Amino acid sequence: MDSPLFLPTTRAEMDRLGWPELDILLVSGDAYVDHPSFASALLGRWLVAHGWRVGIVAQPRWDSPQDVLRLGRPRLFAGVGAGALDSMLAHYTAFRKKRSDDAYTPGGRAGGRPNRASMVYTGLVKQAFPGLPVVLGGIEASLRRAAHYDFWGDSLRRSILLDSKADLLVYGMAERAVLEIVRRLAGQENLQGIPGTAYVSQAAPADCQNLPSYEDILADPKKLMAATLALEKQMLSCSWLAQAHAGRTVVFAPPAEHLTTPELDRLYGLPFTRQPHPSYRQTIPAVEMIKSSITAHRGCAGGCSFCALGLHQGRHIASRSRASLIQEVRGLARRADWDGALTDVGGPSANMWGARCSADPKACRRPSCLAPAICPHFQDDQEGLAALLRELRGLPGVKHLRVASGVRYDLALRSPAYARALIREFTGGQLKLAPEHYSAKVLALMRKPEFKHFERFLALFESESRAAGKEQFVVPYLMSAFPGCTEADMRALAQWLQSRGWQPKQAQCFIPAPGTVATAMFYTGIDPEGRPIAVARTDAQRARQHRILTQGWGRPERP
Numbered sequence: 001m002d003s004p005l006f007l008p009t010t011r012a013e014m015d016r017l018g019w020p021e022l023d024i025l026l027v028s029g030d031a032y033v034d035h036p037s038f039a040s041a042l043l044g045r046w047l048v049a050h051g052w053r054v055g056i057v058a059q060p061r062w063d064s065p066q067d068v069l070r071l072g073r074p075r076l077f078a079g080v081g082a083g084a085l086d087s088m089l090a091h092y093t094a095f096r097k098k099r100s101d102d103a104y105t106p107g108g109r110a111g112g113r114p115n116r117a118s119m120v121y122t123g124l125v126k127q128a129f130p131g132l133p134v135v136l137g138g139i140e141a142s143l144r145r146a147a148h149y150d151f152w153g154d155s156l157r158r159s160i161l162l163d164s165k166a167d168l169l170v171y172g173m174a175e176r177a178v179l180e181i182v183r184r185l186a187g188q189e190n191l192q193g194i195p196g197t198a199y200v201s202q203a204a205p206a207d208c209q210n211l212p213s214y215e216d217i218l219a220d221p222k223k224l225m226a227a228t229l230a231l232e233k234q235m236l237s238c239s240w241l242a243q244a245h246a247g248r249t250v251v252f253a254p255p256a257e258h259l260t261t262p263e264l265d266r267l268y269g270l271p272f273t274r275q276p277h278p279s280y281r282q283t284i285p286a287v288e289m290i291k292s293s294i295t296a297h298r299g300c301a302g303g304c305s306f307c308a309l310g311l312h313q314g315r316h317i318a319s320r321s322r323a324s325l326i327q328e329v330r331g332l333a334r335r336a337d338w339d340g341a342l343t344d345v346g347g348p349s350a351n352m353w354g355a356r357c358s359a360d361p362k363a364c365r366r367p368s369c370l371a372p373a374i375c376p377h378f379q380d381d382q383e384g385l386a387a388l389l390r391e392l393r394g395l396p397g398v399k400h401l402r403v404a405s406g407v408r409y410d411l412a413l414r415s416p417a418y419a420r421a422l423i424r425e426f427t428g429g430q431l432k433l434a435p436e437h438y439s440a441k442v443l444a445l446m447r448k449p450e451f452k453h454f455e456r457f458l459a460l461f462e463s464e465s466r467a468a469g470k471e472q473f474v475v476p477y478l479m480s481a482f483p484g485c486t487e488a489d490m491r492a493l494a495q496w497l498q499s500r501g502w503q504p505k506q507a508q509c510f511i512p513a514p515g516t517v518a519t520a521m522f523y524t525g526i527d528p529e530g531r532p533i534a535v536a537r538t539d540a541q542r543a544r545q546h547r548i549l550t551q552g553w554g555r556p557e558r559p
């Protein structure tokens with residue numbers, strides 16, 4: 001089957017392709033941008049490349065199934081995703097105020113998708129096509145796959161698989177799981193037990209680890225910590241887990257195998273136009289950010305306790321080949337709208353391309369490969385990365401290349417050649433780094449490196465920038481009100497900033513996003529070892545910490 005220029009979004013577009021019906025309908029909370037950073041485009045292209053006919057309904061109206069009905073009933077299933085962000089996180093600030101913009105919607109306007117989009121879209125599909133299997137995926141479904149604390153409702157919620165009434169949930173990166181789902185549906189086989197999915201059953205399979213049930217956690221909130229840590233561990237250990245909810249059991253099959261380098265190369269080599277669908281009349285802010293950037297790898301070994309990636313992409317680093325990245329840049333440089341600026345080559349972190357574990361990750365007991373210190377089994381290839389960046393920059397049509405993904409400075413410090421190349425050649429005036437805090441106690445709870453590593457990197461950054469004759473700055477990302485952080489800890493950070501004469505520009509008040517270990521700390525008031533910690537829980541307490549960081553400049557708060 002020839003690959004269409006865009007996947008169809010209307011009946012007329014299906015007719016032009018000669019497709020009387022779809023095999024799979026994808027419903028997404030983001031606009032349809034045919035770029036590999038958009039999940040519906042990535043999965044849609046992947047399925048088409050494997051011979052399936054896929055259409056996309058992006059940001060449908062949710063007061064009626066009219067938009068979802070537009071392409072007709074698909075033959076096999078509908079895949080539903082809330083978009084690149086959890087819909088509640090996309091809609092509300094750290095203080096539960098409505099956001100006024102949305103980078104994944106034409107015109108950047110808010111309101112392109114409903115709250116709890118996975119559930120609303122599943123209901124629309126069920127209404128439009130009774131009996132059609134609905135498969136949930138994306139970060140919202142991944143992070144809410146088990147009983148979880150929901151900050152916006154300030155309550156413990158059941159697995160989203162039960163609340164949405166979807167038939168199956170894909171967690172993590174979905175390429176392998178969706179191929180198995182279509183294969184089984186096409187052969188009228190049972191969907192249970194596919195790696196990388198969760199399903200509802202009457203009972204847990206044998207040899208399955210039982211998580212504390214939803215009711216157990218309601219009765220004893222501290223049990224959310226044990227459940228969250230087990231889910232996090234499953235991303236490496238590949239065990240089976242189950243969680244009971246009032247007589248029904250959600251079973252979590254082991255994660256899907258990561259794509260191999262040749263598979264990733266094939267995926268990113270599909271014929272993406274990298275453009276928004278031509279029906280859009282307004283620009284989509286996220287497109288401006290990613291249109292000239294390329295993804296070199298997936299996964300992050302950091303395991304930061306507040307990061308959703310740990311429960312979605314996991315810690316395994318899956319890297320594309322040098323040849324595939326070169327091919328993508330050559331393709332970019334041939335485009336009519338190419339201006340010569342490659343704005344990023346990275347992934348969840350900038351400097352983990354080519355990294356791997358030299359031991360058996362399935363036996364790993366550490367929650368992070370990098371904290372509190374870099375694991376002796378963690379093998380990186382930052383010198384190879386520096387060489388790759390230079391090679392990409394040297395390709396015809398490339399005027400300059402910048403690194404915009406977050407750099408792990410603790411890792412960069414162990415490769416002076418990479419650090420020097422990064423600072424001298426690939427930093428565009430500002431380098432974003434995420435020390436997040438100053439307090440050793442808070443950094444340990446975050447699973448971030450000790451602050452001394454940030455100070456060492458900062459000194460290196462300043463000396464290398466001076467030597468290169470470049471005036472450039474570090475922009476530190478900082479967080480207030482993290483579980484375990486007190487006002488005294490915030491003042492210590494504010495005083496350090498003051499000592500450098502820095503006014504924080506990128507300060508975020510901690511948002512307890514569903515599913516993370518940090519959110520379990522927020523909800524339970526204990527750390528992962530079960531020790532009690534102080535938690536700024538009310539909006540007033542959180543706002544006070546945030547003010548110390550953004551305005552306090554280390555001055556004691558008035559009583």
Ligand code: SF4
Pocket residue numbers: 301315356357358359360361364365366368369370375376377378379
């Ligand atoms: S053994 Fe070390 S490098 Fe391997 S997964 Fe565990 S922490 Fe990471």
